[in-house]
Amino acid sequence: MDINIIYDKNKVLHALRYHFLSRPEIKILLIIVNIFAIISAFLMFFKKITPVAFLLSSFLWIVLMISFWFILPWMVYRKSKTFKEEILLSFLDNGIQLKINQGQAHWEYRKFKYYTESTNFFHLYMDERTFFLIPKDACHHADIDNGLSEVKQILDNKIGKK
Template sequence: MTINFGYDKRQVIQALRYHFISKKEIRIMIILVNVFAALALVLYALHKITPAAFLINSFLWLLLMISLWFVLPGVVYRKAETFKHSFTMYFNENDFTLEHTNGKRSWPYTALANYKESPHFFHLYFDERSFLLVPKTAFANADEASAFRHLLMEKVRTK
């Protein structure tokens, strides 16, 4: 199977959000911050904390959510040259190859630690921090994307 693709900025930003939110430590942090915000609201309603303390808490909550949703994915997108190029990928029985105008690189499927699927991409993880995004739009039709999904299920052992 061979696919050709480039990246759409909006879709990549959304995929990066998915990547960050899927991290266990970030999900735990978001839950704890939201519990703290709810507690601050209750304490403010019961007049146990001052309006200034509640306002500071609300500002910090808003700052954290903006950072996770907009700033972090935007910074990663701008720093990564990868998302500004076009690629060709070849998938065969034993390995897959990523080709660019500057060269190509092959990996056996055993190099992948995991894969995930988001609305617009297949995320191929080499480890917790290194991954490739394969756009679903690169596939000619839904059957080809489904065949790729089955190839990943067969070749990559997910955790």
């Protein structure tokens, strides 16, 4: 089964946000910062701290959200050449083959630890920080009636969900 992949910048940025915000360490950090901001709001309301402490916690929350929502996804997108190229992805019996203008690569299915699914993509993880995105839009190929369900079935059988 072959899929022709052309990445949409806005959808890729959304997928990268999903990746960053789904990381356990980032979730814990955001929970701690939110608790700190709520506690500082209560303490400021009861006049136990100055407004400067509340503003500092609010500023910290805003900086973290801007970093994880805008800066990090944009930096990853900008650095990666993959998102700017047209890719022919082939699902073979023994792995996945990628073809681009500069050459090709072959990844055996066992190289992938698991996959997850977001709104617009399948995220194929090689480790906790390295992943490959397959757009769901590309799975709706004209030659394939149920392309999306076929890709999902291949990923379930060969790689497995987290």
